[in-house]
Amino acid sequence: MTDCPKSQWILILILCIVQIVTGNYGLWADWWSYEGISGPEYWGLLYPDWLLCSKGRNQSPVNVDPKTLLFDPSLDHIMFKGNEFTGYLVNNGHDITFDIEELRWKGVNITGGPVSYNYRIKEIRLHFGTDDSYGSEHSINGKSFPAEIHIMAYNSDLYSNITEAEKSPRGMLILAIFAQTTDVTHGEFEILVNAMNKTKYKDSTKVREFYLSRLLPPTDYYITYEGSLTHPGCYETVTWVILNKPIYISKKQIDTMRKLNQAGRKNPQMLMAGNLRPRKDVNQRTIRTNINFHNHKCSMVQHMYYSVNNKYAET
Ligand SMILES: *[C@@H]1O[C@H](CO)[C@@H](O)[C@H](O)[C@H]1NC(C)=O
Numbered sequence: 074m075t076d077c078p079k080s081q082w083i084l085i086l087i088l089c090i091v092q093i094v095t096g097n098y099g100l101w102a103d104w105w106s107y108e109g110i111s112g113p114e115y116w117g118l119l120y121p122d123w124l125l126c127s128k129g130r131n132q133s134p135v136n137v138d139p140k141t142l143l144f145d146p147s148l149d150h151i152m153f154k155g156n157e158f159t160g161y162l163v164n165n166g167h168d169i170t171f172d173i174e175e176l177r178w179k180g181v182n183i184t185g186g187p188v189s190y191n192y193r194i195k196e197i198r199l200h201f202g203t204d205d206s207y208g209s210e211h212s213i214n215g216k217s218f219p220a221e222i223h224i225m226a227y228n229s230d231l232y233s234n235i236t237e238a239e240k241s242p243r244g245m246l247i248l249a250i251f252a253q254t255t256d257v258t259h260g261e262f263e264i265l266v267n268a269m270n271k272t273k274y275k276d277s278t279k280v281r282e283f284y285l286s287r288l289l290p291p292t293d294y295y296i297t298y299e300g301s302l303t304h305p306g307c308y309e310t311v312t313w314v315i316l317n318k319p320i321y322i323s324k325k326q327i328d329t330m331r332k333l334n335q336a337g338r339k340n341p342q343m344l345m346a347g348n349l350r351p352r353k354d355v356n357q358r359t360i361r362t363n364i365n366f367h368n369h370k371c372s373m374v375q376h377m378y379y380s381v382n383n384k385y386a387e388t
Pocket residue numbers: 154155156177179180181182191193229230
């Protein structure tokens with residue numbers, strides 16, 4: 074108990090009072106942030122159901138050390154069923170989320186790759202920094218990217234919705250894509266950027282047409298590991314798939330993201346940028362890849378964004 078900083082006890086005290094007054098844990102679900110006493114260091118204390126945020130040993134995000142990557146020949150290509158989405162771009166105060174409508178004739182499912190179930194895409198979340206030096210949640214060899222896009226899919230073979238799936242075994246697959254900045258506008262990403270005009274403050278707006286294939290970078294290669302959600306409750310139910318190439322968005326596009334606010338119009342100084350969780354230890358996990366460095370035909374060697382596994386790159 075002696076190693077518990079004073080500020081934590083004050084926080085616990087405040088939360089207990091809140092709890093007594095409200096008698097309702099549900100209220101806390103909105104009460105977290107990326108800094109200060111409601112920030113990532115304290116998520117695990119905010120709500121009993123979020124214990125894994127502080128105690129979990131299979132947490133995300135992580136830094137990927139290329140030297141430890143393991144080539145796994147049993148990893149298939151990822152398969153997408155469907156292509157088009159509609160939904161709402163929501164500024165919920167923590168994140169900017171594209172909340173996808175579950176319609177029978179639209180939407181995209183993911184199978185193959187490292188998973189054996191059908192995963193239905195339900196949300197796309199964006200994480201980004203205040204400048205280009207950081208922003209991605211994962212890093213490769215200690216290197217951050219300006220932004221990271223999370224395509225969040227839930228196991229629809231076993232579970233009826235994302236709320237149930239995110240707490241349950243094999244519940245989630247998150248496809249992570251890094252974004253690098255350039256001078257060229259990314260056409261499909263621009264649809265979300267345009268919608269951000271209407272979600273600068275806590276708000277939501279309809280997105281009528283969005284094609285996943287036009288967003289994704291052209292690659293079949295990825296890195297995969299078992300981890301957690303990167304926001305509360307940090308449930309360890311996620312198979313992560315990190316694509317080996319970034320997409321390119323323009324400086325103007327990322328600048329629009331950086332103007333997003335966490336709060337209502339009354340607190341315009343609270344920018345959302347910097348909405349990333351600090352990296353967690355890999356511990357005993359294995360990070361696998363379908364990139365066979367031994368017969369390095371894949372384009373990754375030419376565009377060495379991630380200098381990977383020199384040990385196997387020879388011959
Ligand atoms: C995706 O999966 C859901 C539920 O398993 C199914 O209802 C839907 O038709 C599938 N969509 C496509 C495009 O395959």
